[in-house]
Amino acid sequence: MKFAVITDIHGNMDALSEVLRDIDRRGDIDYIYxxxxxxGIGHNTNEVLGMITSRNDITSIAGNHDKAIMSVINNTPYPEDLKDKFYEHHHWVAEHLNPQYYEFLNTLPREFTLDLLGQSVLGIHYEIENAKLEDTIDQIPFSPIVEPSAEHMKTLFADKDADVILFGHNHTLHxxxxxxxxxxxxxSVGLNRAPYTVYGIVTITPEQSNIEQVRVAYDNTRFIDGFEVKEVPGRALIFDKFIQ
Structure with missing residues (x-):
């Protein structure tokens, strides 16, 4: 069983297009998670959602930006930890979000589990304690980000039981x-400080799992220029923290 792992697209249509093209070109990947x-953060909201929802070989789960934007749409409490960073930006994304995607975003689960050839696999955007898996986004269910290390991962995901734990959120290879x-x-598929995008390939056999990160070059000019062209709110913070 060989599948691809993508995460943190963040409204970057050009990066996602290149990743999906590379996955399809390989011809031996069974599925995409x-x-x-x-x-959120990027500005190709409807384009990215159209690409994800048009395929029958992708299973998606929710990230914190997905849920925060939907809290604006649904007029439910917005998370306090994002108010000083993304409040105006998320409202802009919500204003431009096609209503045809409301149901898809509102029904995204928090995690998925698989049993593949005797290997258990967990997918989650980032650690949420088991007792908080049903918490709304304003209750800030996601755990604070920790520095990448084997020991930190063991502590962070201590309440999770799986042979392979797949996650995203902090845009850094682990x-x-x-x-x-x-x-x-x-x-992150969508947010890198250079003209490339990344995704993962996981191969499961009865004996083990083999994992690799794939880096693919792409032209990020249109994505970068789009922030000014569309006058995206919060673009100064976005460029400082995520792009340049």
Whole structure:
């Protein structure tokens, strides 16, 4: 069983197009798992959602930006930890979001589990304690980000039981093995500080899991220029923290 892992697309249509093209070109990838933050920060909201929802080989889960934007749409409490960073930006995304995607975003689960050839796999945007899995986004269910290390991953995901734990959220490659558990974050599809995009390939056999990060070059000019052309709110913070 060989599948791709994508995460943190963040409204970047050009990066996602290149990733999907590379996956399809390989011809031996059975499925794609999308670990959340499909929208927010980037400005190609509907284009990205159209690409994800038009395929029948992608399973998606929710990220914090997905849920925060939908809290604006649904007029439910907005998370306090994002108010000083993304409040205006998320309202802008919500104003431009096609209503045809409301149901898709509102029904995204928080996690998925798989049993593949005797290997258990968990996918989650980032650690949420089991007792908080049903918490709304304003209750800030996601755990604080920790520095990448095998020991930190073991502590962070201490309440999770799986042979392979797949996650995203902090846009940084993680590939650690601690005792019998593999922890893998392929990095962000949409937000990198250079003209490339990344995703992961996981191969499961009865004996083990093999994991690799794939880096693909692409022209990010249109994505970068679009922030000024569309006058995206919060673009100064976005460029400082995520792009340049």
């Amino acid at each position: 999308n670990l959340g933050d499909v929208i 590939h650690f093995i601690n005792e019998d558990t593999v922890y893998f974050n392929p990095g």
